[in-house]
Amino acid sequence: QSALTQPPSASGSPGQSVTISCTGTSSDVGGYNYVSWYQQHPGKAPKLMIYEVSKRPSGVPDRFSGSKSGNTASLTVSGLQAEDEADYYCSSYAGSTIEVFGGGTKLTVL
Amino acid sequence: QITLKESGPTLVKPTQTLTLTCTFSGFSLSTSGVGVGWIRQPPGKALEWLALIYWDDDKRYSPSLKSRLTITKDTSKNQVVLTMTNMDPVDTATYYCAHRIAAFDYWGQGTLVTVSS
Numbered sequence: 130q131s132a133l134t135q136p137p138s139a140s141g142s143p144g145q146s147v148t149i150s151c152t153g154t155s156s157d158v159g160g161y162n163y164v165s166w167y168q169q170h171p172g173k174a175p176k177l178m179i180y181e182v183s184k185r186p187s188g189v190p191d192r193f194s195g196s197k198s199g200n201t202a203s204l205t206v207s208g209l210q211a212e213d214e215a216d217y218y219c220s221s222y223a224g225s226t227i228e229v230f231g232g233g234t235k236l237t238v239l
Numbered sequence: 240q241i242t243l244k245e246s247g248p249t250l251v252k253p254t255q256t257l258t259l260t261c262t263f264s265g266f267s268l269s270t271s272g273v274g275v276g277w278i279r280q281p282p283g284k285a286l287e288w289l290a291l292i293y294w295d296d297d298k299r300y301s302p303s304l305k306s307r308l309t310i311t312k313d314t315s316k317n318q319v320v321l322t323m324t325n326m327d328p329v330d331t332a333t334y335y336c337a338h339r340i341a342a343f344d345y346w347g348q349g350t351l352v353t354v355s356s
Contacts, residue, residue: 180342
């Protein structure tokens with residue numbers, strides 16, 4: 130099972146919006162509505178930000194939103210804030226394989 | 240609240256078997272739909288899913304590592320154990336356990352395992 134494809138980096142200025150893509154196949158992203166996004170600050174454990182493509186866990190700001198089209202999922206962070214600077218990983222259910230992660234995207238707030 | 244904590248050796252030698260324990264609280268692994276998984280992250284690299292065990296003892300493994308992994312649970316002790324055989328320096332990573340229903344929604348702090356002679 131190959132990792133999902135994410136851009137290695139993304140950036141935006143405070144207040145702007147940025148979108149991170151996550152491309153898979155019909156066996157993972159395209160085949161199920163079980164895409165998740167995780168935020169990871171340096172030296173910390175990942176934190177779930179989005180699950181089931183577009184749902185936010187309690188406590189996650191509504192500045193974070195998720196969507197999917199075909200084999201590509203996207204995470205949009207609106208109204209960028211300094212604390213949003215982190216690594217972001219997508220993941221997808223992949224049938225019997227259960228889970229496949231993306232390569233990660235480093236988000237820089239300029 | 241839900242908490243998880245990984246424990247095990249910080250250093251293992253090549254060819255040895257790694258045994259990691261995830262001790263959790265705030266949920267029961269006998270509740271329908273609940274799972275506990277293991278995910279690792281080599282230094283400076285991406286997350287990699289390893290294994291998952293469900294409340295009904297259904298076990299799933301990463302295809303690339305399946306021959307080396309075993310996951311078990313002890314519901315009475317609130318623990319999940321992962322063993323990985325034939326360790327190699329490329330297995331050096333921070334190993335996380337995480338609670339799962341629709342996604343990995345609660346994570347342990349992680350434990351760094353170094354493989355070196």
